[in-house]
Amino acid sequence: MLDRLGELKNEALAKVNDASTVKDLKDVRVSYLGKKGPITEVLRGMGQLSEEERPKVGQKANEVREEITTKLEEKEQHLEAVALEEKLQAESIDVTLPGRPVPRGNRHPLSSVIETVEDVFSGMGFSVAEGPEVETDYYNFEALNLPKEHPARDMQDTFFLTKELLLRTQTSPVQVRTMQNNEAKEPIKIVCPGKVYRRDEDDATHSHQFMQIEGLVVDRNIRMSDLKGVLETFVKSYFGPDRNIRLRPSFFPFTEPSAEVDISCAMCGGDGCRTCKHTGWIEVLGAGIVHPNVLEMGGYDPNEFSGFAFGMGVERLAMLKYGIDDIRHFYTNDVRFLNQFDRA
Amino acid sequence: MLVSYEWLKQYVDIEDLSAEEVAEKLTRSGVEVDFIHDMNKGVTGVVVGHILTCEQHPDADKLSLCTVDIGEEETVQIVCGANNVAEGQYVPVAKVGAVLPGNFKIKKSKLRGETSHGMICSLKELGFEAKVTPKEFADGIYVFPSVIEPGSDAIEYMRLYDKVMELDLTPNRADCLSMLGVAYEMAAILGRDVNLIDESVVRGEEQASDYVSVNVKDDATDACPYYGATMIQNVKIAPSPTWLQTYLMASGVRPVNNVVDVTNFVLIEYGQPLHAFDFNRFGSNEVLVRKAGEGETIVTLDGETRTLSTDHLVITNGQQPVALAGVMGGADSEVQDDTTSILLEAAYFDAPTVRRASRDLGIRSDSSVRFEKGVDPKRVPAAADRAARLIAELAGGTVLQGPVAYDELNVEPKPLDISLQAINRSLGTDLDEDTVEAIFKNLQFAFKGDENGWTVYIPTRRQDIMIEADIIEEVARLYGYDQIPTTLPDVSSTTGGLSVAQSVKRAAKQYLETVGVAEAVTYSLTSPAVDDTFDTVAKGENEARAQVAMPMSEDRSTLRTTVLPHLLEAVRYNRNRQLHNVALYEMSSVFTGESASPSKQPTETRSLAGVFTGLWHENSWQREKKPVDFFVVKGIFEGMIQEMGLTERVTYTAGRHKGMHPGRTATVYLDGENIGYIGQVHPQVEKEWGLKQVYAFECNLSLLIDAASNSEPVRYIPIPRYPAIQRDVALVVDENTTALELKEAIYARSSNLLKDVSLFDVYEGENLAEGKKSLAFSLVYRDPEKTLTDDEVKQEHEQIIAGLETDLGATLRTE
């Protein structure tokens, strides 16, 4: 009987091996392991065996059963995997087709520049101050050391609404307002972004409306060297760590001493190229030590306090940063222009 | 200001520096050189020629045949087409092999059968601009005013090797509107001397005061604290020598004649405007400076009749005005070819008076530009002497004893106190006394020092230096801004960063962009008609559009009260370029004033506007297309309101707004206050603007941000422990009943078991009675304390439905 079991095992395993469908396997299972199958039959015939043989045959019969069962299961799993694979293959899609588009918009480049500048200065402890776009003559000019009839008023062509009201030509009025509003005369560290207006005909480099961002620091011991340090920190942070600054003497009515601030040209690394008009430097900022008259008009005693101020054109920063050649692009809102600024 | 490098060399030793190096040093010290012009525009091989004979060309009426001595062994024949060519002239000749500007090479050529060995040149052909060439040579060849050795290098003689620096001066540096001023600047930079100019005059026996008197009327003494009249007799008007003509042309000034040229030369040299009157045409023996009468007229040098007012200052002959003080002379007393007697005016006119006349009459002259910015009082009589000396030298006159002058001018240097500590404290430097004193010396500022610091005597040429900070700047710029150390402020600590309102604004922007709307920026100035398209979302009493007093154009005449029109313009701009899918928003101020020209600042309200047109969503290969509609825009808006934490406080009802579709527009309320609108642009407006199906919103962002800044912070609510039960209901109501009304009625009839109501279907048409519609809602019930039973829900649900029938006549929809 042991031999018979051996034969049955070999037969069954051969059939398992040959099975190519789950149904084939089921047939093998029924025909060999079923209630009417040959192994069951062998076990039924065990009554005729001796006491010694019986456990041996029983054990062998169980071994054979188990082995066939194991092989059956293995084969079944294999066949299922193959069947699943075939089914999934049939479901395949073209993954190179474009994904479902999700609508997205983006920040205007001028806003991006302003926010980046705000963030750099925020990190240095500056707050953001804002003020009205329609200003009084007093805040736009007089409080900034530009009395009526001052020759430097010719520098700016102004949109007047009335004799006393005008569209601000600079964001500097916010500086004076901030100083005046600070009743405790505490130290000040602000940046002031915003729209400004000048009577210019619009062309590639002029716009009757544009944006500025200015900064003001007032405290008891502010020096010109501090201005250099803060601007250098800003330039390296905004334009990159390998950029340098250069200060040239200049004139603004509300600062003395005053400076134009150049940054080293990124295009040529300072060797001179077309972008920098072969000087190696690009003018980006105006700055200086706050004029004592301005401190005084802001309610700060110039004998006790000193400060520095700086200002820059947002369009200029954006044009330098993105290589834009015409200032009018910022205001026509062509979606082919706006959509380009779609990443940080 | 154009500064000739060769001319500048006369006053300061810059022999060791090129024009480019001089320009760089000036720029770095604050006198910016914008551009360096090369006087030689590419000229080689031009010499002085002496025309020995000049005859008519046998075969051409307009050509002449000249025999010219060009300093070579043999004379050459040159064919010349100029009208003014004549025998005996000394002229610039481009020899065969010469090159003229534009790489024009001169070759031996034949003109109507006659050989020409070169070309006699006009100033234009030598590269001079037409606006600076003397009028008599405008259409012809240039003729040297004196005898010159034939064959001499004309390039050398006409100083074509010169370079001219164009200064871009800041308004404070009026001192550099003169060669001397630039020389002082250069001397200060280099630590060198300024060469003194010979102002000595040999005067005749006669007294100028025997010929003329000078008076300034009492009301004009502030405007004219100095007036000097120098008399020069027996002058002979002629062209100036070449050296003078070429200096003037290099400086952008057209040579006229020896007397006028000298006044212009000294104007550039000293920065002091002068005026030469023909004394025989002056009309009297009296100079009277006074305010003009109201409506008084004068014909100025340019032939224009000018009508004056009492704000203007005039020079008169006691009766008529003969010059507009500091701006322009009169035509009647102009120097002419037959002039023999000169009254040379050197005066100090105060800046505001000249600026006012210049502005009122629209005249800007080399003279007015300098007076407006303030001339050096000390140089006024010196410039007169310098000019008198040159006129006598060039025009051969006799300078009379004088001048006759009215003189109330203060020429004392102004003392200013400064200490070393003040300088170092302001700059963050550690300069010592010697360094600072060396800078004062280089600037040629006199000073005296003691233990407290210095008293510096500011020369009158530097009117811009008025306070301590101005001296600090002088020290800083000559020490070198580069040498100032770099430090960070030792500031009392500030936290900085954005305010809550600023953060809310940024979050709203970020939200809108994330859901597909791009930020736009448009102009604040508009036209009243365009602005009138939509309602303003500004609040308060002010409602008028503020107007610009003197607009550049109608399009930029008015401050906008609404942002939408310019966004609509952006849509049109894109549509005209076949860009049909546009979604833009803008956050900008709108302005409402008490009147068109308000007495107070207009109210500035931050407005948020959006425009949407075309497809909102498109996935072409999946054949999905979703055009923008009202609900797309409202959904975006609602999302932003949620971002701001204001969902519970913002409501919408049907509303009518200017420029918007009357049946497809919602008024937006914040805490019950109207703050704006969402809807479709009125089809009539769409048609006028050439647009189709544009949806838009505009709202008062200031109010939203204020509300958001104060909104409740997020608090965690425990997740419900018991399950919810959902029941759907389709209700048939009158077609005028809104979803909002129905929803509110459902809540009104519910107990606290009802947790949520959401609309899921709207139906009108077949199977429904005329004038009816069906709205289907999902109602969600939950008891926070226990699991609800079906019976409890059923009871609640039926109670609500029954209530709706009573309240709104709603019935259950049955198929």
Ligand SMILES: [Zn+2]
């Ligand atoms: Zn470069």
